[in-house]
Amino acid sequence: MMRTVVLFICFFAVFGCKKKDDPKPPEQAQLLFPDKNSECTTGVDQDATTSRVTFRWQRSDNTDSYELRVTNINTNTVQTISTPNTTSSLPLLKGQPYSWLVRSRNNQVDNTISSETWSFYNSGSRTTFAPFPAEILTPNMSEKVFKDINNEVTLSWSASDLDNDIESIEVYFSEQNPPTDLEATLSNSSSSLKVSVVSGTTYYWNVITKDAEGNATNSGVYTFSVL
Incomplete structure (x- = not known):
């Protein structure tokens, strides 16, 4: 009987008190669209100066939400939006150059990680483009x-x-x-x-x-x- 009790205590010590794995930090999202160094022609007209552009990226592991960050290169104006999805849209000025990235977040850890940064022009009336x-x-x-x-x-x-x-x-x-x-x-x-x-x-x-x-x-x- 004593031997059985000892074995049970050992089993409980090894398996019953096993510590849970620490939560893993999020992985880097891979950008899909708008393409890098391209002219985006798929924006939906909002008015004469603005169109709504849809951004897409691949889902990353250990990620609960994403922060889309879009910057007007000429004015340095930044727009951000948080979403649990792998797509989101923002209104952008036509004919302007933009850069964008996606930051991955995990609610259980403080660490975040950013994707690559891609640049593109939002289509407009421009016939020439700055580099x-x-x-x-x-x-x-x-x-x-x-x-x-x-x-x-x-x-x-x-x-x-x-x-x-x-x-x-x-x-x-x-x-x-x-x-x-x-x-x-x-x-x-x-x-x-x-x-x-x-x-x-x-x-x-x-x-x-x-x-x-x-x-x-x-x-x-x-x-x-x-x-």
């Missing part, structure tokens, strides 16, 4: 990096224009924020540049994309530190 702001690829924002054997770090980006008429890329790079030194003016096909750096120093840089119509867009300022 999209260059997408910074490396170094990542606030990344700590090692210089190479030549005491250099490679900056890289991706530039896009619906008209395919990018004429030049200007790279500003310095220890000041915002960067004040024009490091190089490059051809439209350029997507990287090596810059000289010093260990223990923080640098700031941005990319200005210019097209044949005289339009120019700014990537925004990025920073990195050299180890």
Whole structure:
């Protein structure tokens, strides 16, 4: 009898008191539409200046709700909406460039995670388009990096224009924020540049994309530190 009781206590200790797994943070949502670096022509007219655009993304694991965040690139005006669904719509000005992302949330944890950021033009009366702001690829924002054997770090980006008429890329790079030194003016096909750096120093840089119509867009300022 005593042996049975002992076995029961051991069983209860192992299985009855097993701790529940901690809730998992949400996974990153994958964007679907509007397409990256495109002109969105599916907006439903609201009036002469506005159309309602529907956004879609894939469902992500461990996610209870999503926050859609849409920014007018020209005015920096931000619209947000929360939804448990993988689609939502917002009224947007016609002929304006926008960027958008989706933030995943889990009600049981504080962690959130954002999707990639995509850009597009909302269709309107425009016949020419300014370039999209260059997408910074490396170094990542606030990344700590090692210089190479030549005491250099490679900056890289991706530039896009619906008209395919990018004429030049200007790279500003310095220890000041915002960067004040024009490091190089490059051809439209350029997507990287090596810059000289010093260990223990923080640098700031941005990319200005210019097209044949005289339009120019700014990537925004990025920073990195050299180890």
